[in-house]
Amino acid sequence: MTEEQPAQADLRRTGIHPDYWYPLAVSRRVRKNKTFATAFAGERIVLYRTASGAVHALEDRCAHRQVPLSMGVVEGESLRCCYHAWAYRGNGRISGIPYLPKDAERPPRGVRSYPVREAYGLVFVFPGDPAKAAAAPFPDLPEFHAPTHRTMTFSRTVKCHYSFMHENLLDMNHQFLHRGVLGRIQPKLLGYDTGPSHVEARYLFVPAGGRKDRGAGLLSGEGFSGGNTSDVITIRTGYPYQTLQDVPERSQLPAFSLWAAYVPEDAEQRVNHAYGLLMIAKPPVPGALNLAWPLIRRFTERVFAQDRMAVEAEQRAWDEQGEDRNQEVFPLILDVRDVLRANGVPLGPVRAGGGASPLCGGAPAAEASPPVVTGGLA
Known part of the structure; x- marks a missing residue:
């Protein structure tokens, strides 16, 4: 390595930027009058849905x-520590503090709150x-709200740095991994x-x-009649999210679109929670997608399981070697x-107890936070 070519920082030691909207839960799992414990990059966060249906996000520490506070009780529009x-x-x-003296000037400082938006069947939090x-x-x-589409939601924990997820989806040269599900595929980079x-x-x-999973053909628009069509796949990492779109040959419209976000859970960011929204175009035959749904779900789960196996193996190698030694040529x-x-x-360095340092982007608790932003349930 010459002085003109300094070593680059190890990407696996780079944290995701907190100044974006990140999904931290599937909406249906945050039930009315209940709490839901989650985390962003080592910051423990509690979500709770009030009696009016609004969702709030607070630092998960009284x-x-x-x-x-995730052990607490929701009462009306408030969350009470257990x-x-x-x-x-x-x-x-x-x-409110039940035993606070009447002559006390004011309650102590509270906890940090986070802006919240609820959309697409997910609860988004702004942790920056x-x-x-x-x-x-x-x-x-x-497409999520379009009557022409139906959406399949994914929510899975993956034990790797979020960057491995971006690389995995963008690098379609790994289709050999899926040969038992997709058959033999020859991906060609068009540009x-x-x-x-x-x-x-x-x-x-x-x-x-090669033999292809039946759900693969149904998802890519081949229909119940089968066949082997070529597809143009467009994949985009638009920081910090990722999208994929499939357009079959002889078609102008996508057969499906995927939106994904990979949210670090731990302070060292070696574990992420992958959220995905797979928006599938409905075929002309009424009810056909409903019949195909279980097969498509099985196919996508099989592909994801293989990808998770690979990226978690990459993370284990990084953990064992203490650095990134892979030889990338693409x-x-x-x-x-x-x-x-x-x-x-x-x-930043990890604090005692696993919390992230301010270098990870976490802002300190403030006396007053901006009002919570709410949106309609998808």
Whole structure:
């Protein structure tokens, strides 16, 4: 390594930037009058849905004795700690302490609150600077609400750094891994472009024989009659999200579109929670997609299981070696690594107890937080 070519920072030690909207739960799992414990990059967060149906997000530690608020009780529009019954509003302020002396000037400082938006059947939280939440771009998924599409939702924990997920989906040269599900596929890179915060690649998928899972054909628009069609696959990492679109040959419209986000759970960011929305175009035959749904679900789960096996193996190798020793030769992947590295933040030291340091982007608790942003349930 010469002085003119300094070593690059290890991407697996780069944290995801907190100043974006991230899904932290599937909406249906955050039930009315219940709490839901989740996390972002080592920051423990409690979601709770009030009696009115609004969802709030707070730091998951009572300001009193640091007991998790996720162990607490939802009462009306407030969350009450299970230990001494301190009550919190959705903005993190303390609204009541049962034994607070009447002559006390004011309650102590509360806990940090996070801006929340609920859309596409997911609960999104803005874990960064709350002042930037309103202006931050939010995923635009018109197919989700379109009557021409039906959406399949995925929510899975994967034990790897989020960057491995971006590389896995963008690098379609790994189709050998899926040969038992997709048959033999010859992916051809048609071209790609890159910018400061994105990489977008287009592939031509040409069938080359072999047995294919029935759900694969149904998902790609081949229909119940079968057949082997070629497809143009467009994959984009638009930081911090990722999308994939499949357009079969002799078609102008996508057979399906995928939106995905990979949310780090732990402070070292070696575990992520993958959220995916697979928006599938309905075929002309009424009810055909309903019949195909179980087969498509089985196919996608099989593919995801194989991908998870591979990326978790990559993470184990990194853990064993203490650094990234892989020998990448594909320019597309080298470019997406640059994008993820440039848009991320340095990982700070891990505090006692596993919490992230401020270098990970977590802002300290404030006395008053901006009002919670709410949206309609998808």
